[in-house]
Amino acid sequence: MIVILDFGSQYSELIARRIRETQVYSEVLSYRTTPEDLRQLNPKGIILSGGPSSVYDKSAPHCDPEIWNLGIPVLGVCYGMQLMVQQLGGDVERSDRGEYGKASLAIDDPTDLLTNVEDGTTMWMSHGDSVTRLPDGFELLAHTANTSCAAIAHHDKKLYGVQFHPEVVHSIGGLALIRNFVYHICDCEPTWTTAAFVEESIREIRAKVGDKRVLLALSGGVDSSTLAFLLYRAIGEQLTCMFIDQGFMRKLEPERLVKLFREQFHIPVEYVNARDRFLVQIQGVTDPEEKRKRIGHEFIRVFEEESRRLGPFDYLAQGTLYPDVIESA
Incomplete structure (x- = not known):
């Protein structure tokens, strides 16, 4: 390395x-x-x-x-x-x-x-x-x-x-x-490939998770979707993907996302329609930063409630990028 x-x-x-x-x-x-x-x-x-x-x-x-x-x-x-x-x-x-x-x-x-x-x-x-x-x-x-x-x-x-x-x-x-x-x-050997990395990651995930359950917040973006594929290959039905529809995506995009995962990728997704809850939170609010905070707080509340309903879970999986990892230390 x-x-x-x-x-x-x-x-x-x-x-x-x-x-x-x-x-x-x-x-x-x-x-x-x-x-x-x-x-x-x-x-x-x-x-x-x-x-x-x-x-x-x-x-x-x-x-x-x-x-x-x-x-x-x-x-x-x-x-x-x-x-x-x-x-x-x-x-x-x-x-x-x-x-x-x-x-x-x-x-x-x-x-x-x-x-x-x-x-x-x-x-x-x-x-x-x-x-x-x-x-x-x-x-x-x-x-x-x-x-x-x-x-x-x-x-x-x-x-x-x-x-x-x-x-x-x-x-x-x-x-x-x-x-x-x-x-x-550095005397490195050219032995690493993305395919080898995927297989190694799957082995590590299986060893870490064992027979326990994992919850993943699925947004439909590249980060969480990639992790969903990787986790599902590793632990199958032990993974629960939760998609919270906040009402701010493009028209019909949530429906397409859920259908794509369920029918083409064959990965089960728990769809949570929380549009009304989020829209109430920003009603009458014009400041973008205040909107962001309210949406963020409401997402946490919804996620907590739904995870209790679907749980219990032993692990929370998060798909992220290097900059986020570095900045959050």
Whole structure:
């Protein structure tokens, strides 16, 4: 596994996707993840994402410096590279001129991280700060016309940094760089696939749930629907999917949703028509935030009542996305 520590970048999940495209499993975690937790996960490599902050700001997110001593290869991307440099004794300063968009990468060391990455290839830049002095033991791998330290490395400790974003499609040699880190530096094997992940997840769910019952709030969106499919394959009739119709979906959409799950996917759905209850809650209310709060509170009330009616349940299943997991810690 490769772990991505998220520092607020819009591209963190994209990095995870690029790793998985190399057929290696990846997982996005908060930058607050402790070295102890990382040791237990035992990843083959760690990637520090970019982020909107400046490393020298008082409120800037910082990882535990002990991460550099874990003996695990680390790749810092943009902000991640600057944080690596700062915490290991180098200097990061505000640039006289920021660099945003495509830039030609001049390679000074074509080995290791930059193996098979063509000199002059295009990489995507997005930064207003730059590394002005490298920490002891680090070497320059590449530069651009505007950035003297575009890629760096401490070869002995397997610590690497790039000022650009190799994960985006605009970076022509980006995937080659990611493959170098994953395969050659972290010694990962291309054995992970989504199909294997599904089968592994099903085994884990069965082991966790046993013969107990699970309740899932089904919204009809991608997250909860995907989880419904996965859970039903794992535990079948032990799963109860509850769909609460609040009256705010498109005309006939609730009916289509329930029919789709019941008749095409063959997954039973408990349909709860609570339209009148929700409409009463927002009658005469014009403030959007107040509407949101009232709808949220009423959903909880309805969900509690219906779960008591359908229960008892041992587990609550929730389909969500990486950003929600990270933000809620």
